[in-house]
Amino acid sequence: MSKKLPVAVLGATGRMGSEAVKAVEAAPDLELVAALGRTGSLQTLVSAGAQYVVDLTVPDSTEANVRFAVEHGMHAVVGTTGWDAGRLQRLEELLAEHPETGVLIAPNFALGSVLASAFAAKAAPYFESVEIVELHHPDKVDAPSGTAARTAELIAAARSDAGTGPSPDATTTELPGARGADVSGVRVHSVRLRGLVAHQEVLLGGPGEQLTIRHDSYDRASFMPGVLLGLREVAAHPGLTVGLDGYLNLNA
Numbered sequence: 202m203s204k205k206l207p208v209a210v211l212g213a214t215g216r217m218g219s220e221a222v223k224a225v226e227a228a229p230d231l232e233l234v235a236a237l238g239r240t241g242s243l244q245t246l247v248s249a250g251a252q253y254v255v256d257l258t259v260p261d262s263t264e265a266n267v268r269f270a271v272e273h274g275m276h277a278v279v280g281t282t283g284w285d286a287g288r289l290q291r292l293e294e295l296l297a298e299h300p301e302t303g304v305l306i307a308p309n310f311a312l313g314s315v316l317a318s319a320f321a322a323k324a325a326p327y328f329e330s331v332e333i334v335e336l337h338h339p340d341k342v343d344a345p346s347g348t349a350a351r352t353a354e355l356i357a358a359a360r361s362d363a364g365t366g367p368s369p370d371a372t373t374t375e376l377p378g379a380r381g382a383d384v385s386g387v388r389v390h391s392v393r394l395r396g397l398v399a400h401q402e403v404l405l406g407g408p409g410e411q412l413t414i415r416h417d418s419y420d421r422a423s424f425m426p427g428v429l430l431g432l433r434e435v436a437a438h439p440g441l442t443v444g445l446d447g448y449l450n451l452n453a
């Protein structure tokens with residue numbers, strides 16, 4: 202059997218990180234060499250011989266974590282949110298100095314979610330109106346979700362390419378926030394509710410009809426096949442990949 206891939210998990214005591222630790226430990230081709238919580242030193246990654254890093258931490262720390270990994274020649278699979286255009290630009294510049302290193306920024310590791318976002322982008326040019334409702338557990342620190350932001354961007358790009366106009370909206374009087382956040386021209390509404398894990402609906406409306414594309418993660422186990430796929434693929438994709446769809450052949 203070929204050598205196991207040496208993997209470190211950052212955010213290892215968190216909701217996602219603890220699942221990822223179990224998934225890596227259970228994978229026959231991966232070896233967990235480090236599992237760091239908030240207080241662990243990143244130097245541990247070097248001394249442990251990690252060549253692959255999974256980042257499941259917080260928006261405030263993810264950029265520094267990934268920068269450390271890339272500067273030390275480690276591939277990174279990143280599920281943490283907060284990767285805005287400025288951060289992605291800085292990461293691309295860093296990766297240009299490390300052309301053999303791969304980084305996957307995956308707003309959502311669940312295969313069903315990746316497919317739902319792709320289906321929504323495919324459908325979006327055919328409908329007058331489109332809005333997104335994302336629903337999550339109330340311990341989530343960011344809104345809107347990274348998945349919703351990414352879905353909105355894919356939808357906006359598809360509508361722009363097709364020459365579709367903006368969604369109609371006659372609102373002139375609004376309590377701030379009532380119409381949600383504007384992400385690239387797409388309205389995104391965030392619900393935080395005890396009992397939920399991670400859910401999203403894309404609502405597409407045309408004269409006399411509605412198409413709803415909904416995805417539900419009921420358990421964080423739903424994200425683990427994507428984390429493992431990311432680890433197995435990231436070295437074969439040097440540079441920056443945004444979205445697990447970059448490793449899937451969705452147009453076949």
Ligand SMILES: NC(=O)C1=CN([C@@H]2O[C@H](COP(=O)(O)OP(=O)(O)OC[C@H]3O[C@@H](n4cnc5c(N)ncnc54)[C@H](O)[C@@H]3O)[C@@H](O)[C@H]2O)C=CC1
Pocket residue numbers: 211212213214215216217218237238239240257258259260262279280281282283307308309310311347424
């Ligand atoms: N891409 C995907 O499929 C998914 C992404 N997420 C994202 O992953 C991130 C983590 O989510 P949860 O696990 O629910 O949050 P969480 O709050 O349960 O876990 C975050 C963990 O990171 C730790 N931490 C904070 N700073 C750190 C640092 N500098 N180094 C190492 N660890 C540090 C915290 O102590 C905490 O244990 C969020 O941004 C969330 O949106 C969550 C679920 C799925």
Ligand SMILES: O=C(O)C1=N[C@H](C(=O)O)C[C@H](O)C1
Pocket residue numbers: 282308309310337341342345346347348349398399400
């Ligand atoms: O915080 C979460 O839980 C999740 N975060 C990611 C996001 O913001 O899209 C992925 C998933 O929705 C769960």
